[in-house]
Amino acid sequence: MYLTRHRCADFRNISRLEFEPARSVNVICGENGQGKTNLLESIFLLTGARSFRMAKDISLIKRDCDACKISSEFFSEGRAQSLEITITEKGRSASLNKGTPTKASAAAGKVRCVVFSPEHLELVKGSPERRRRFIDTALCQISSAYLANLRVYTRLLGQRNSLLKDAQYVSAAAEMLDVYDERFTEAASVITEARRAFISELRPIALSSYAAVSSERERMEFHYESTMFADGECDAGDALIKLRESRALEQRAGYSMSGPHRDDIALSLDGADARVFASQGQQRCIVLALKLAEAELMERRTDEKPILLLDDVLSELDEARRDCLVGSLDDTQAFITCCDPETVLERYHSDARVFKMRDGELKGG
Numbered sequence: 558m559y560l561t562r563h564r565c566a567d568f569r570n571i572s573r574l575e576f577e578p579a580r581s582v583n584v585i586c587g588e589n590g591q592g593k594t595n596l597l598e599s600i601f602l603l604t605g606a607r608s609f610r611m612a613k614d615i616s617l618i619k620r621d622c623d624a625c626k627i628s629s630e631f632f633s634e635g636r637a638q639s640l641e642i643t644i645t646e647k648g649r650s651a652s653l654n655k656g657t658p659t660k661a662s663a664a665a666g667k668v669r670c671v672v673f674s675p676e677h678l679e680l681v682k683g684s685p686e687r688r689r690r691f692i693d694t695a696l697c698q699i700s701s702a703y704l705a706n707l708r709v710y711t712r713l714l715g716q717r718n719s720l721l722k723d724a725q726y727v728s729a730a731a732e733m734l735d736v737y738d739e740r741f742t743e744a745a746s747v748i749t750e751a752r753r754a755f756i757s758e759l760r761p762i763a764l765s766s767y768a769a770v771s772s773e774r775e776r777m778e779f780h781y782e783s784t785m786f787a788d789g790e791c792d793a794g795d796a797l798i799k800l801r802e803s804r805a806l807e808q809r810a811g812y813s814m815s816g817p818h819r820d821d822i823a824l825s826l827d828g829a830d831a832r833v834f835a836s837q838g839q840q841r842c843i844v845l846a847l848k849l850a851e852a853e854l855m856e857r858r859t860d861e862k863p864i865l866l867l868d869d870v871l872s873e874l875d876e877a878r879r880d881c882l883v884g885s886l887d888d889t890q891a892f893i894t895c896c897d898p899e900t901v902l903e904r905y906h907s908d909a910r911v912f913k914m915r916d917g918e919l920k921g922g
C-alpha cells in the first residue's frame with residue numbers, strides 16, 4: 558500500500574502542509590527541531606495506533622489550537638481511498654472514504670505502517686511495556702478483532718484494579734470481583750493466544766533476519782513470556798483458580814499482578830538474556846531483525862507491503878546493516894528522515910523524492 562497525498566493541519570509545529578509523496582522512497586531532510594519526526598508521526602497516526610513517541614494525543618495538537626487534522630489519500634486493496642483523522646482534547650474521530658465520522662478505532666488498520674526510530678532501540682533493554690507495545694502495534698493494524706479484544710481487556714483491567722482497591726473496605730466490591738475475575742481471565746486468554754501466535758509466526762522470520770544482519774555471529778532466540786498462563790496453555794478456567802488463590806495478595810497490592818498487561822518477550826543471544834547483556838550493536842541488530850520481520854509478517858497477513866517510516870535510523874546503522882535495511886525497500890513506500898540527504902541518495906535511491914522540512918513547512922519534491 559502507499560500514500561498518494563498527505564495533509565496535516567495544526568499538528569505539532571506544522572500549521573498546514575500538503576504533499577504528494579513518491580511511490581517509492583521519500584527523503585525528508587532538514588536541521589534539528591524542524592518537524593521531520595512530526596511529519597512521520599502524523600503518517601503513523603493514520604494506522605489508528607498511539608504515537609510511536611509515547612506522546613499523549615493532546616500534545617499532538619499545535620500549541621494554542623483546539624484540534625489537529627491529518628488527512629491522506631492512499632492506494633490499497635486495489636483502489637484509491639482516503640482517511641481523515643481529527644484529534645481534539647475530547648478524543649479522536651475518523652472518516653474513511655469521506656464517510657460520516659466515526660470512532661477512530663473503526664478505521665484502524667486501513668493504513669498500515671512499520672516505524673523504526675531511535676526510540677525503538679529501547680525495545681531490547683527498555684521496560685517490558687515497550688515490547689508489549691511492539692506486538693500490539695502490529696496486531697492492532699492487522700486484526701480488528703485483536704484491537705477490539707485489547708480494548709475490552711484494558712477496560713476490564715481498569716475496573717478490576719479499582720475493585721481490588723475498594724475490596725478491602727467494601728464487601729460488595731469483593732462480590733463484584735468474583736464476576737470480574739471470570740471475564741478478566743477470559744479476555745486475558747484471548748489476548749495471550751493471539752500474541753503467542755504472532756510471536757511464533759514472527760520468530761522464524763526474525764531469526765533469519767538476525768542471522769543476516771549480524772553476519773551469523775550469535776544466535777538470537779525469543780518467546781512470549783506470560784504471567785498468567787503456563788507455557789503452551791491458555792486455559793481461562795485454570796487461570797481463574799490461580800487468580801482466586803492470589804486474591805488477598807492482589808488486594809494488598811491494589812492492582813492486578815498477572816495478565817497480558819504484565820507480560821514480556823524473553824529475548825536471548827546464545828542463551829544469555831539479551832534484555833540484560835546485549836551490546837549496543839547487538840541491540841541494533843535485534844531491533845532491525847524484529848522490524849524487518851514485522852514488515853514481512855504484515856505483508857503475509859494482509860497481502861500488501863506496509864509503509865515504512867525510518868526516522869533518523871540510517872545514521873545509527875553501520876554500512877552492512879544499512880544495506881540490509883535498504884535492500885528490503887523494494888516495492889515499498891518509505892519515508893526516511895535525515896539531516897543530510899546525500900548519505901541516503903548517494904548509494905541507495907537515486908529515484909527518491911527529496912523534501913526539505915523547515916520550521917514546519919515542507920518544500921521540494
Ligand SMILES: Nc1ncnc2c1ncn2[C@@H]1O[C@H](COP(=O)(O)OP(=O)(O)OP(=O)(O)O)[C@@H](O)[C@H]1O
Pocket residue numbers: 568569570571587588589590591592593594595596616617618619620869914
Ligand atoms: N504541540 C506542539 N505545538 C507546537 N510545536 C510543537 C508541538 N510539539 C512539538 N513541537 C515542536 O516541534 C519541533 C520538533 O519537531 P521534530 O521532533 O519533528 O524535529 P526533527 O526535525 O525531527 O528534529 P531532529 O532532527 O532533532 O530529530 C520542536 O521545535 C517542538 O517545539
Ligand SMILES: [Mg+2]
Pocket residue numbers: 593594595868869
Ligand atoms: Mg526527529
